[in-house]
Amino acid sequence: MAKPWILERTLEELKNELRAAGFRDFVACQVFRWAYHKNNQDPSSWSNISSVGREKLAGMYEWPPRPVLGMQGDAQGTRKLLVGLADGLKIETVLIPEKGHHTFCLSTQVGCPLACRFCATGAMGFRRHLSAGEIVSQVLTLKKELGPFAGQVNLVFMGMGEPLLNYGNLARALEILCATDGLNISPRHITVSTVGILQSLARLERDFPRIRIALSLNAPDAALRAELMPVSRHEGLDLLLAHFRAHKRRQRVTFEYVLLAGVNDAPAQARRLARLLHGIPAKVNLIPYNASPGLPFQRPDRAAVEAFRAVLLEKGLTVVTRWSKGQEIASACGQLAVFS
Numbered sequence: 001m002a003k004p005w006i007l008e009r010t011l012e013e014l015k016n017e018l019r020a021a022g023f024r025d026f027v028a029c030q031v032f033r034w035a036y037h038k039n040n041q042d043p044s045s046w047s048n049i050s051s052v053g054r055e056k057l058a059g060m061y062e063w064p065p066r067p068v069l070g071m072q073g074d075a076q077g078t079r080k081l082l083v084g085l086a087d088g089l090k091i092e093t094v095l096i097p098e099k100g101h102h103t104f105c106l107s108t109q110v111g112c113p114l115a116c117r118f119c120a121t122g123a124m125g126f127r128r129h130l131s132a133g134e135i136v137s138q139v140l141t142l143k144k145e146l147g148p149f150a151g152q153v154n155l156v157f158m159g160m161g162e163p164l165l166n167y168g169n170l171a172r173a174l175e176i177l178c179a180t181d182g183l184n185i186s187p188r189h190i191t192v193s194t195v196g197i198l199q200s201l202a203r204l205e206r207d208f209p210r211i212r213i214a215l216s217l218n219a220p221d222a223a224l225r226a227e228l229m230p231v232s233r234h235e236g237l238d239l240l241l242a243h244f245r246a247h248k249r250r251q252r253v254t255f256e257y258v259l260l261a262g263v264n265d266a267p268a269q270a271r272r273l274a275r276l277l278h279g280i281p282a283k284v285n286l287i288p289y290n291a292s293p294g295l296p297f298q299r300p301d302r303a304a305v306e307a308f309r310a311v312l313l314e315k316g317l318t319v320v321t322r323w324s325k326g327q328e329i330a331s332a333c334g335q336l337a338v339f340s
């Protein structure tokens with residue numbers, strides 16, 4: 001029988017299993033410190049555990065993160081890693097250097113069933129959800145790739161897939177990633193980006209109240225949004241916005257708006273967008289579109305982006321324009337896809 005993978009276990013589950021196997025409770029915390037905090041998944045090298053204990057642990061679980069099959073980097077230091085899964089499928093995960101910190105862009109599904117029309121991941125269709133271990137494994141792999149770095153790392157769930165369609169595994173992964181004996185990542189440094197699956201969104205806000213939410217909006221009205229994002233026909237925009245108005249969070253909600261030339265980038269649409277967000281503590285991230293082969297959209301020119309932004313600023317909104325990094329290696333927002 002295949003051994004369970006250590007990266008699938010929460011600390012509580014590991015404590016229970018190790019207790020049943022005759023270990024004292026603190027050993028589970030030691031395992032978490034080695035496997036996550038020190039990013040060392042080789043029990044034979046763990047000096048503070050007895051040799052008998054190390055041997056027993058080595059035999060109980062499968063240990064290594066999933067392997068890296070390929071890597072592409074650009075001149076700015078963005079690195080996109082191709083990761084092989086146990087069943088032969090592949091995903092992409094991205095390391096992005098920023099001013100004073102690094103961002104890990106993580107995937108939650110192989111492909112995506114939601115087929116947003118501007119998104120390369122959506123174009124590849126849906127293969128399956130990632131397990132909690134496969135999500136956690138990306139973080140360990142990106143940490144290894146980053147090397148010694150004591151500064152802040154932000155996690156953003158903006159890679160392949162819609163995180164809230166895979167809520168159970170996402171929540172379990174978050175529990176593992178935030179464990180104080182493990183990576184101890186503060187929820188304040190984690191952003192879950194979603195199209196807005198209302199039921200799971202409410203669960204996420206209840207289970208992890210300090211996690212940041214980014215809503216992928218991309219249109220100033222329900223009709224255009226439904227055209228660009230078919231999911232919006234079922235998950236109504238009015239209900240989503242009413243949710244954000246009613247449930248005031250400590251952090252502002254980020255609204256992501258991919259700017260598509262001639263589709264959603266007119267100043268009149270910016271005015272509609274400002275009206276739509278009225279009453280919500282919001283920040284708008286404008287993302288000039290990153291072209292992907294086979295998709296029928298163009299990036300607006302800089303003047304159009306600036307004009308759109310100026311309208312939102314004039315209406316009192318906080319706006320950041322994200323000229324996505326990693327475009328030349330197709331690792332920018334909406335570009336991740338594995339077709340083989």
Ligand code: SF4
Nearest residue numbers: 112115116119122161
């Ligand atoms: S934008 Fe997000 S939700 Fe839409 S198809 Fe792409 S990965 Fe899926």
